[in-house]
Amino acid sequence: PSSYVSLLQEFAKKRALAEGKQVHAHVLKTGYEGNGWIGNKLVYMYIKCGSLKDARQVFDKMSQRNAFLWSMVVGAYARARFWEDVLNLLHWMQGEGMRADDIIVPSVLKACAGLTALEQGKEVHGYIVRNGFELDIVVNNALVDMYAKCGRLQYACQVFDKMTEKDVVSWTAIIGGYAQIGDSGEALRLHSEMEFSGVKPDAITWNAMMAGFAQNGQGDEALELLNRMQLSGLKPDVNSWNAIVTGCAQNGYAEKALEAFCQMQLAGVRPN
């Protein structure tokens, strides 16, 4: 087993799917498929190599699944934005008598956010309170984001205001939420408050604001933010520009999108 695990670990790190599959075939041939340690590593390798399908095939056949494995698989589905699968896996897990822990809960909230499933999200919130996860900053960040994505900024603020510690993710989630619903004033106000509190906005914070502004027809304000971003010492890359370009383009502001697109090239940033 140690040999297989080392190989799988290495191929996972290298994203070497073909090699990983060869190891898998060898495992099947030598009858080690029932080994839980190897099974975990096979799932891990397939996830790292980007093959959820293969990961799932191994996962489904395993006889024992620990909390670590469940959260790894559910997290992979959340990352891939397969929201329904996240919830289906959660229900399967609970049916097997496993309790959702503080690691898996953020992935579930991410799925609720992706589905704009407010009622589901509220249920998870209740579960968080009942299980004493409310002091976990990652869980709280995911809660703020879920409420924000569901357009319920009042709920998002309730959670946000109660947080004893706020990091760049917390601030970005709430600011992005206001930007998304078109409340640019509140987004800007919170942005100032963020800097005042000593948390420095990173590229994602700026991108989230610019995207929200652009999507709500405030392309000029978004471009202004791009300038402020530069002044703060961050270099807008193609992703920052795309936040504006696609935000405008996908919401009926074609001419503004084109304008931003041209400005991007004048700034020396190549489109991707």
Added chain:
RNA sequence: CUCGUUGUCGACA
């Protein structure tokens, strides 16, 4: 480091 979880725009199917 056997390193599973949260924020932006995408890419991958």
